[in-house]
Amino acid sequence: MAFGQSPGPPAGQRQVNRLLELLNEAGHSDFRDARGPLDLTQRQAAGRFTRGEADALIELLETELEQQRSDATDAGPSPEPHGGNEIASSTTATPTAPRRISRDERRAKEAQRTLRDVSDEVLATELQRRGWVVMEP
Template identity: 50%
Template sequence: MAFGQPQGPPASKRQLDRLLDLVIAAGHEDFRDARGPLRLTQRQSNGKFTRDEADELIEQLESGMEGEAIVPLTAEERALRAVSTEALAAELQRRGWVVMEP
């Protein structure tokens, strides 16, 4: 087996559809958007999962959502996530807020 190749059969279409639904419900636009927060590999961020990887991530996302109401992010909330911390802090200061690092 070549270096970096997945070990195992590819995930089914049904698994990938379910996984994408859960990723979107968690507030991400797609697998690429979720790469950092969900610690996906570059291969996974391109939608390439093995069956075992897909099952594991589905279980992780479903268990993390138990008891939580799934509220999709608004366009405004998604746009704010894209703003750098420095730019957001500067805008808040411009509006009169006191800003400090955690």
């Protein structure tokens, strides 16, 4: 990609807003704060994403948050020390440190997202070109 050229169609405002919501849920204040842990580029840290990048990152963050929620529910509620007192104890959830997502993991998710749009014939042709044997199911 040449300097100054766009890498693809820009992400819509809804995608960027959804991405920011997910980043906030993951414990980041904004895109710049998430740059290191999510391995974002300078362009992405400024909130400029392509549609594919935004879709892949949204899917990755949603999967990560669902995993964290299921892990939290699997742990179950902690027993109350005073035997079910009517006064609700103020338990604050300690925020977990955001998991660092590698560049390879993010690129793999983007590639998976892109491959969903590829027709079966084109995908089969590419696999055959790479030496794979392809047959219909």
